[in-house]
Amino acid sequence: MGEMNTEWIVVSLGMVAIYGLLVGSFLNAWVWRVHTHRPIAKGRSMCPHCKTTLKWYELIPVLSWLGLKGKCRTCHKPISWQYPAVELANSALWVSLALYFNPATSMAWLQLVIWLFLGSLLLAALVYDARWMLLPDAFVIPATVLSIGLAVLSVVDSGSTADLWPRLIATALFAGIFFIIWYASGGSWIGDGDIWLAAIMGLVLTGVQLVVAIFVAFNLGAIVGLSLIALHKKTRKSTIAFGPFLIIGLFAGLFFGEALLNWYLGIFV
Ligand SMILES: [Zn+2]
Structure with a gap:
């Protein structure tokens, strides 16, 4: 260089x-x-x-x-x-x-540009959910459309749909579990916006990244939730927005997922 x-x-x-x-x-x-x-x-x-x-x-x-x-x-x-x-x-x-x-190729440029828009939409959703406990359609729906675009782009880029099927299955599973939690709790544990977020995570992350993202989201949520109870800012019955943890988890999985897995596997070598 x-x-x-x-x-x-x-x-x-x-x-x-x-x-x-x-x-x-x-x-x-x-x-x-x-x-x-x-x-x-x-x-x-x-x-x-x-x-x-x-x-x-x-x-x-x-x-x-x-x-x-x-x-x-x-x-x-x-x-x-x-x-x-x-x-x-x-x-x-x-x-x-x-x-x-x-970005080294024109395809990678397009991928980066979509990610920039998606990242900003998710940041807006994070701020809104943290302040008002709601994931507005205005942020979540365009973010879902961009995520579908990224999944399609990965197929065009690799020239095969081999990568797409595991991604779609992960999306259906993860969003499906969230739908069940949402439905069973009558929307009191998580909001319907969280189902969209789960689908977005499944669409844009690889398997390893998704596992790390879910791990980070749930642990961070638990730590913050328990801390707020300990500080008497929340009671066990009050709820906190889950969207911000999912979004932080998504980016932790994206940026550090592969590196974390390699480090973890390295321990046993
Ligand atoms: Zn003023």
């Missing part, structure tokens, strides 16, 4: 990071508009407290929040740390995806 090549990679990743921040900023606005039932395309961004329309210099990801010290310029009410956190998270996610998929 030549010097030019290395520089080009650094510039490209820098661009991905900046676009990731901008799209993260858009996600914040979109999550809020879905919650308040406003159309995404209409009206300018405004302060949720005093409804003042924000100026361009108040809309710069992360920097505006830092410059305004986390307060609205007009009404001085606090602006949640979640706004810059979502911007940074989306940027980090995009850079991670770009590094992981390392």
Whole structure:
């Protein structure tokens, strides 16, 4: 790899990071508009407290929040740390995806672009579910469509459907189990959105990645759930949203699934 090549990679990743921040900023606005039932395309961004329309210099990801010290310029009410956190998270996610998929062919480019959109949709779903215990169709349905696209792309890429059948069976099994839990609990243990998430995980992950994703999701959910009970923030009867754990599990499985399995198998060699 030549010097030019290395520089080009650094510039490209820098661009991905900046676009990731901008799209993260858009996600914040979109999550809020879905919650308040406003159309995404209409009206300018405004302060949720005093409804003042924000100026361009108040809309710069992360920097505006830092410059305004986390307060609205007009009404001085606090602006949640979640706004810059979502911007940074989306940027980090995009850079991670770009590094992981390392697009060398045009097919790989398409795969990466679909993953960037899917990643942002899942991040929006995570934020919404964590705040309001609901996985809105506005995020979950397009994410499912993109996941089907990724599964089709893997068939086109490999030129055979050999890889597709185990993936479809895993999807049907995993989503089926979630459907049974949802149905049996009358929607009180998990929501119907979690069934969509289970299907997405089955469609986009390999077998190994899926196992790691499920392991991470359930353990993380248990640890956080028990911690909240211990801290008396929740009782055993109250529920916490499961979607965020599934989404964190999905990305843990994607990025670390194969490496974790190799490490685990290495112990016994
Ligand atoms: Zn304000």
